Amino acid sequence: MGEPGKGAFSSQENGGAWLDDMHAVHLRRKRKESRLVLAVQLLLLAVFFALWEVAGRLSWIDVLLFSYPSKIALYLSQQAVTLEWWGHIGVTVGETAVGFLLGTLAGTLLAVLIWWSPFLSKVLDPYMVVFNSMPKVALGPIFIVMFGGGFTAIVMTTLSITVIVTTLVVYNSFSEVDPNYVKVVRTFGGSKAQRFRRVILPVSFPAIISTLKVNVGMAWVGVIVGEFLVAKSGLGYLIMYGFQVFNFTIVLSSLLVIAVAATGMYQLVVYIEKLLLRSR
Numbered sequence: 212m213g214e215p216g217k218g219a220f221s222s223q224e225n226g227g228a229w230l231d232d233m234h235a236v237h238l239r240r241k242r243k244e245s246r247l248v249l250a251v252q253l254l255l256l257a258v259f260f261a262l263w264e265v266a267g268r269l270s271w272i273d274v275l276l277f278s279y280p281s282k283i284a285l286y287l288s289q290q291a292v293t294l295e296w297w298g299h300i301g302v303t304v305g306e307t308a309v310g311f312l313l314g315t316l317a318g319t320l321l322a323v324l325i326w327w328s329p330f331l332s333k334v335l336d337p338y339m340v341v342f343n344s345m346p347k348v349a350l351g352p353i354f355i356v357m358f359g360g361g362f363t364a365i366v367m368t369t370l371s372i373t374v375i376v377t378t379l380v381v382y383n384s385f386s387e388v389d390p391n392y393v394k395v396v397r398t399f400g401g402s403k404a405q406r407f408r409r410v411i412l413p414v415s416f417p418a419i420i421s422t423l424k425v426n427v428g429m430a431w432v433g434v435i436v437g438e439f440l441v442a443k444s445g446l447g448y449l450i451m452y453g454f455q456v457f458n459f460t461i462v463l464s465s466l467l468v469i470a471v472a473a474t475g476m477y478q479l480v481v482y483i484e485k486l487l488l489r490s491r
Contacts, residue, residue, distance in 0.1 A: 278460045283467060286460050303434055303445040304472055306362065310369030311430035311476075315423060317370065318377025325378070326385040326411070327403070343375045347433065351440040360441040368440070369433030373426050380425070384418030385411050420484045427477045431469065 260280045266272045267279025274282075290296035325332040347368065354367040392410045401409065438447025446465045453461030 275457075276459055278463050282460055283464050286464050287467075290464075299445055299449055300468060300472070302442075303438065303447065303469075306365050306369070306434045306437070306445065307430045307472075307476070310366050310373060310433055311426055313366070314370050314373025314430060314433075315377055315426050318374045318422070319381050319419065321374065321378045322381035322385060323407070325382055327407075332382075339375055339378065342371075343379065347371050348436055348440075351437060354437075355441050360443075364441055365434055365437030365445075368437035369430055372433040373429045376429055377422050377426060380422045381415065381419055384415040388414045416487075420480075420487070423480050423484075424477060427473060427480060431473050431476075435469070 263272075263277075264280045267274050267277065267282070272279075325335055350371050351364075351368050354364040354371075358364040358367055388411050392414065393406050396406045396410055434445075435447040435450070438445040439451055442448040446469055449465045450462050453459060453465065
């Protein structure tokens with residue numbers, strides 16, 4: 212006869228090995244799918260630029276208005292060696308980073324504040340709805356008068372977009388937490404601060420991360436709108452300058468740089484999200 216429990220132990224080992232194999236297969240499948248998605252994305256991008264180049268070369272489109280990739284690449288390569296071009300990029304990226312960080316932080320803190328005080332939530336609710344519905348371009352001139360035509364006015368324009376969106380999304384996430392979770396902590400004598408720290412914040416973590424991703428785009432919109440109105444440097448300024456001198460190669464080159472920078476910023480947020488999820 213075999214040793215007691217040996218068969219059960221062997222079954223557990225076999226079951227664990229089977230689960231490990233299934234997990235490895237699943238990971239390989241996900242990696243393969245990710246590579247396929249990336250390949251298709253790059254292919255679509257290559258086809259788009261190839262068709263654009265051909266259309267420009269064969270005069271299917273008005274080159275004066277739409278330019279074409281090789282002309283844009285030549286312009287960017289010429290500008291890449293000048294400090295002025297990098298200065299424009301640095302100004303816009305810096306304004307965007309400040310607006311993004313301040314907007315996310317201020318919006319999250321405001322969401323915590325109105326969650327903490329239901330009375331304050333009722334008082335501020337109509338004001339936030341009205342402010343969120345206002346066209347932010349119309350607020351730009353007010354910020355220029357208040358803060359002058361510079362960095363502060365542009366950041367304030369960005370905050371006018373990011374803060375309210377962050378507040379509404381995060382506060383709604385706080386409000387939608389299952390009340391049964393809160394009741395459990397309250398039953399064991401947990402204070403409001405403990406309920407927030409132990410239940411509300413962890414459950415709302417995915418919504419806060421999603422807000423970060425949304426705010427990347429919102430911050431870029433706010434900065435470019437602000438630069439349209441007041442800036443004497445930055446990518447938004449270059450876009451307006453390109454329109455004024457009717458040089459759409461400058462406009463499209465600036466838009467391409469914005470797209471690349473915004474993508475890099477978004478991927479940085481995704482990377483931070485993975486690090487935070489791994490540490491939880």
